[in-house]
Amino acid sequence: MGSKIKVMIIDDSAVIRTVLAEILNGAGDIEVIGTAPDPLFAKNKLTSLQPDVITLDVEMPRMDGLTFLEELMRTNPIPVLMVSSLTQRACDTTLRALELGAIDYVTKPSIEITQGVEALANEIIAKVRIAAKARVRFAARGSLPPSSTASASPKASALDTTRMATTDKLIAIGASTGGTQAITEVITQLPASIPGIVVVQHMPPVFTKSYAERLNTMSRVNVKEAEHGDRILRGTAFIAPGGRHMSIRRDGAMYYLELSDGPPVNYVKPAVDVLFRSVARFAGRNAVGVILTGMGEDGARGLKEMREHGALTLAQDEASCIVFGMPKRAIEMDAVDRVLPLSQIPRHILEAL
Numbered sequence: 001m002g003s004k005i006k007v008m009i010i011d012d013s014a015v016i017r018t019v020l021a022e023i024l025n026g027a028g029d030i031e032v033i034g035t036a037p038d039p040l041f042a043k044n045k046l047t048s049l050q051p052d053v054i055t056l057d058v059e060m061p062r063m064d065g066l067t068f069l070e071e072l073m074r075t076n077p078i079p080v081l082m083v084s085s086l087t088q089r090a091c092d093t094t095l096r097a098l099e100l101g102a103i104d105y106v107t108k109p110s111i112e113i114t115q116g117v118e119a120l121a122n123e124i125i126a127k128v129r130i131a132a133k134a135r136v137r138f139a140a141r142g143s144l145p146p147s148s149t150a151s152a153s154p155k156a157s158a159l160d161t162t163r164m165a166t167t168d169k170l171i172a173i174g175a176s177t178g179g180t181q182a183i184t185e186v187i188t189q190l191p192a193s194i195p196g197i198v199v200v201q202h203m204p205p206v207f208t209k210s211y212a213e214r215l216n217t218m219s220r221v222n223v224k225e226a227e228h229g230d231r232i233l234r235g236t237a238f239i240a241p242g243g244r245h246m247s248i249r250r251d252g253a254m255y256y257l258e259l260s261d262g263p264p265v266n267y268v269k270p271a272v273d274v275l276f277r278s279v280a281r282f283a284g285r286n287a288v289g290v291i292l293t294g295m296g297e298d299g300a301r302g303l304k305e306m307r308e309h310g311a312l313t314l315a316q317d318e319a320s321c322i323v324f325g326m327p328k329r330a331i332e333m334d335a336v337d338r339v340l341p342l343s344q345i346p347r348h349i350l351e352a353l
Contacts, residue, residue: 182321191350
């Protein structure tokens with residue numbers, strides 16, 4: 001066995017710091033090497049402790065967690081796992097943190113905090129392990145995430161096309177860890193004339209609505225959280241709501257969305273496989289399937305079915321993934337036509353339409 005994963009916990013709640021430390025220290029391969037009640041206190045410890053992963057509370061006094069995260073990603077990138085409550089403000093802050101370079105997040109219960117965090121022990125441990133292996137990159141000073149540039153010129157960098165003539169094309173995208181950033185990079189490069197887009201990103205309910213609204217402000221494409229019975233329209237991207245599986249059906253030349261409350265698939269809900277299998281069945285060669293960064297193998301089998309039904313299938317390459325799990329499994333299963341850097345995926349989608 002290798003050395004333990006070294007974790008620093010930054011949270012203004014002494015209760016959360018204690019419970020997180022107990023959970024992580026009990027994992028066997030993880031060691032909490034320090035805690036801090038706020039980022040200012042943590043900054044004095046970082047150089048000497050050199051953690052492999054930081055857990056960072058979303059809302060703290062004295063220094064804004066986002067300011068700390070942005071500075072960290074510019075000067076000393078370390079994998080960061082956000083600890084967020086399910087409030088609208090916390091969701092917006094967490095999504096901004098993911099844009100700034102945080103690897104992932106866990107949700108903090110608002111009632112019975114101690115029992116709630118203990119119930120999430122498996123998720124917290126698993127995500128710390130993923131974060132320790134994830135790729136983090138220096139953020140260039142002066143380079144702004146999409147949300148910062150959106151208000152000035154939200155659509156200026158989108159690719160353009162005049163070749164898309166048919167109405168029955170469809171684009172299906174699946175992602176998990178690191179996916180909010182990757183999906184944003186893809187969709188903000190697509191023109192308003194793009195065929196309908198259906199997206200599964202592993203997120204809880206409140207987050208998917210916030211993410212859809214946030215992405216809508218950045219894109220030429222209209223983005224919304226999917227509703228049961230939605231007609232899939234050109235120039236619109238539909239984000240599967242957290243806690244509901246999303247699939248498509250076809251009626252004549254039109255596609256419609258169906259949401260369901262079935263059991264988790266691949267331990268997740270919504271599952272990419274559920275969406276991709278329905279796209280294989282109802283759209284076939286008229287679809288483009290895209291699998292992006294994420295842990296596990298959700299989407300690999302569905303993408304293979306899409307390829308077998310004639311769809312073009314694309315996977316994000318290892319170098320540009322935060323976590324090369326889902327694309328890797330799809331490649332291993334011979335489900336992928338082209339393996340591409342994230343920056344090239346929008347152009348290849350357009351070329352296929």
